Amino acid sequence: MSTTDAAALVEQWRSVQSCYLKTSNTLDRELASHFGIGLNDFETLDLLAEYGDAECRMKDLTQVSPMTQSALSKIVDRLEKGGYVHRSACSEDRRSLVVGLTDAGVQLHEDAAKIHREVLMNTLATES
Numbered sequence: 001m002s003t004t005d006a007a008a009l010v011e012q013w014r015s016v017q018s019c020y021l022k023t024s025n026t027l028d029r030e031l032a033s034h035f036g037i038g039l040n041d042f043e044t045l046d047l048l049a050e051y052g053d054a055e056c057r058m059k060d061l062t063q064v065s066p067m068t069q070s071a072l073s074k075i076v077d078r079l080e081k082g083g084y085v086h087r088s089a090c091s092e093d094r095r096s097l098v099v100g101l102t103d104a105g106v107q108l109h110e111d112a113a114k115i116h117r118e119v120l121m122n123t124l125a126t127e128s
Contacts, residue, residue: 023123030119035112040067042116044075045109048085048101055100057090084108 001009028039037045047064048056058076062069076099079085084105090096101109 019124023120026123027116027119030115031112034115035108037108037112040071040075041079042109042112043067044072044079045084045101045105046113046116048099049106049109049113051100053100055088055098058087058097058099061099079105 024039027042031037031039031042035042044061044065044067047061058069058073061076062072065072067075076085076087080087082104084102085099086102087097087099090098
């Protein structure tokens with residue numbers, strides 16, 4: 001790889017990193033100020049919302065989330081304490097836990113998704 005190619009890759013990486021940091025920081029700030037949740041809390045709600053009324057196994061949620069199992073468990077704990085998700089033993093495999101949105105969680109997700117999508121539109125549209 002030539003020095004020019006390496007420099008271009010580094011420049012591209014820094015551009016991606018800058019866009020990510022700007023967007024995630026803005027999302028975190030906006031979600032916290034409007035709803036008292038962080039970006040990772042919202043991302044967990046967003047993943048659960050994709051399941052609709054169905055519950056999701058924690059194992060499956062871990063596979064579709066970029067977060068570690070430990071981090072995801074802490075987020076689900078926090079969301080459960082807030083009344084936004086419920087967790088219970090899986091009816092097919094009592095060793096597994098399932099998690100789903102409560103009515104309050106559905107409402108929080110709907111409200112927060114508007115802010116989330118607005119921030120994405122504003123920050124990512126200016127980056128392209």
